Amino acid sequence: MKPVQRCALYTRKSSEEGLDQEFNSLDAQREAGEAFVISQKSEGWQAVPTRYDDGGFSGGSMERPALKLLLEDIAASKIDVVVVYKIDRLTRSLMDFARIVELFDRHSVSFVSVTQAFNTTSSMGRLTLNVLLSFAQFEREVTGERIRDKIAASKSKGMWMGGNVPLGYDAPTGTSRALLVNGAEAATVQTIFEKYLELGSVHALRRWLDEQGIRSKRRTTLNGRVIGGKPFSRGALFHLLRNRTYLGEIVHGDLAHPGLHPAIIDSALFDAVREKLDANARRHNDTSRRVARAPLVGRIFDVDGIPMSPAFTHGKNGQVYRYYVSASLQQGGQCKDDDAIRRVPGPVLEALVAQTINRCAGKNEVEPLALVSRVEVRTNALHLLMPVPLLPTVSDRLGPGETVAPDYADPKLLRLIAPIRMRFRGGRSWIAGATAPSARRDLVLIKALRKAHSMVKTDQRGLPLLDSVPSSPYLRRLVRLAFLAPDFQRAILAGEQPSGLNLEQLMHTPIPMSWAEQAALFDTLGLSGETAKSLFPAN
Numbered sequence: 001m002k003p004v005q006r007c008a009l010y011t012r013k014s015s016e017e018g019l020d021q022e023f024n025s026l027d028a029q030r031e032a033g034e035a036f037v038i039s040q041k042s043e044g045w046q047a048v049p050t051r052y053d054d055g056g057f058s059g060g061s062m063e064r065p066a067l068k069l070l071l072e073d074i075a076a077s078k079i080d081v082v083v084v085y086k087i088d089r090l091t092r093s094l095m096d097f098a099r100i101v102e103l104f105d106r107h108s109v110s111f112v113s114v115t116q117a118f119n120t121t122s123s124m125g126r127l128t129l130n131v132l133l134s135f136a137q138f139e140r141e142v143t144g145e146r147i148r149d150k151i152a153a154s155k156s157k158g159m160w161m162g163g164n165v166p167l168g169y170d171a172p173t174g175t176s177r178a179l180l181v182n183g184a185e186a187a188t189v190q191t192i193f194e195k196y197l198e199l200g201s202v203h204a205l206r207r208w209l210d211e212q213g214i215r216s217k218r219r220t221t222l223n224g225r226v227i228g229g230k231p232f233s234r235g236a237l238f239h240l241l242r243n244r245t246y247l248g249e250i251v252h253g254d255l256a257h258p259g260l261h262p263a264i265i266d267s268a269l270f271d272a273v274r275e276k277l278d279a280n281a282r283r284h285n286d287t288s289r290r291v292a293r294a295p296l297v298g299r300i301f302d303v304d305g306i307p308m309s310p311a312f313t314h315g316k317n318g319q320v321y322r323y324y325v326s327a328s329l330q331q332g333g334q335c336k337d338d339d340a341i342r343r344v345p346g347p348v349l350e351a352l353v354a355q356t357i358n359r360c361a362g363k364n365e366v367e368p369l370a371l372v373s374r375v376e377v378r379t380n381a382l383h384l385l386m387p388v389p390l391l392p393t394v395s396d397r398l399g400p401g402e403t404v405a406p407d408y409a410d411p412k413l414l415r416l417i418a419p420i421r422m423r424f425r426g427g428r429s430w431i432a433g434a435t436a437p438s439a440r441r442d443l444v445l446i447k448a449l450r451k452a453h454s455m456v457k458t459d460q461r462g463l464p465l466l467d468s469v470p471s472s473p474y475l476r477r478l479v480r481l482a483f484l485a486p487d488f489q490r491a492i493l494a495g496e497q498p499s500g501l502n503l504e505q506l507m508h509t510p511i512p513m514s515w516a517e518q519a520a521l522f523d524t525l526g527l528s529g530e531t532a533k534s535l536f537p538a539n
Helices: 025-039 065-075 094-106 123-156 183-199 202-212 234-241 267-292 346-361 388-395 443-454 473-483 486-494 503-507 515-524 529-535
Strands: 005-013 045-047 052-055 081-084 110-113 249-252 255-258 300-302 308-314 320-326 343-345 374-377 381-387 403-406 413-419 421-425 428-430
Touching: 005 025, 005 065, 025 045, 025 052, 025 081, 052 065, 065 094, 094 110, 123 249, 123 255, 183 202, 183 234, 183 267, 202 234, 234 267, 300 308, 320 346, 343 346, 346 374, 346 381, 346 388, 346 413, 381 388, 388 403, 388 413, 443 473, 443 486, 443 503, 473 503
Parallel strands: 005 045, 005 052, 005 081, 081 110, 300 374
Antiparallel strands: 249 255, 308 320, 320 343, 374 381, 381 413, 403 413, 421 428
């Protein structure tokens, strides 16, 4: 008695058309396969009960559920023979078939075509199979070319040839190939185009649409699944604003043909939007080039470890100012209520870092900014991380207040801490102790000083008196300004206060009542000792 040969019957149909019939193409293929297996009963052939049917799947792809199940069962040694009605039912790709046959050979599985008498156990069978498969692949490619040519010819006549129907239209009905205008959606499309011109950016348009509850087009697939109806993405808005379908055109490749459907957007509005998009795209490309010129990108962080990215502003004279700004600020987030520096002038900071590295690390073949792997902008200092082999050189060249040591997180790096006072006025910055620009009248500080005096009274000697404690923490910090040394207050009013000192620093610094102690305090904050003593005479 011959051993049992377990036979798997695989069937496939490319389209779903006719699959709902009581007896369809898959049933016909399976019936022919079962009859062939019965004819081989004397050889021990038996059909397995599992059905391997792929309805509505192309033979040009291996992504078919029944085929995957078949290959898994073969790998699990559950199948001895694979039976198909025709070779192209299994695959139309010569490359895919080579992979399948390799799997068959590895597991000693035979392959049989009912209408093409051969099997893969002989060399002649393999040759015949490859020839047939080559013709099957050729037929598939020729069919694809015919379909593409037909689509191109139909689109040249303005016909809608399928795909996702854009917002503002409905799919054609019956035998028509013309899109139908959806009145409510068409009004939304008109609003989107007009609002983009008003707001000037897709980012602002997206935010406005989200606030107004305007959503993308809802679609129902053939299997009843609803997709769409979600907030617009930036990519979807870019596509919508450049979609020439709204001009009453059908696009095929790089060509636009007059369509059978009516236009929703007039050419003047469409052209204005396109020009605005192009202008923004050019500006974005310019910004990208500027970002490429920001050498510390990816290596500069604020005190919280948040990356600082390039940002740009334009002055009245057309000059572009470049900054490094914390990502949280660029994304519209709120910063903590502290003294952390979240925004620094780019060229000034880069020059400062390069100057510090040149002085401490000496002249190198490498650019100074290339030596630093990380820059951390702290409130009163810059932390520069560099290769630890530079430690002996840097240790011998430290400036006043600077320290250096191996980094605690990565011993391969050294951490150089350089004291710095970041001054923001006119986009400039400098180190504490360096020659600073002459001070100007700080109107914010002067206004705060006057506010502080409005909350106190004076005695017969003209000294301030506080009748009651201010109600809020802010006012309690502010009122202390009235108790600064008189000479220092006069310096503030004249714009002669020490450079680098501002309201924020005074508000967050405990101010002692003694003028001598005030002098000592501001000396520790980095002001010149002689300057502080001249402004705070002993009381």
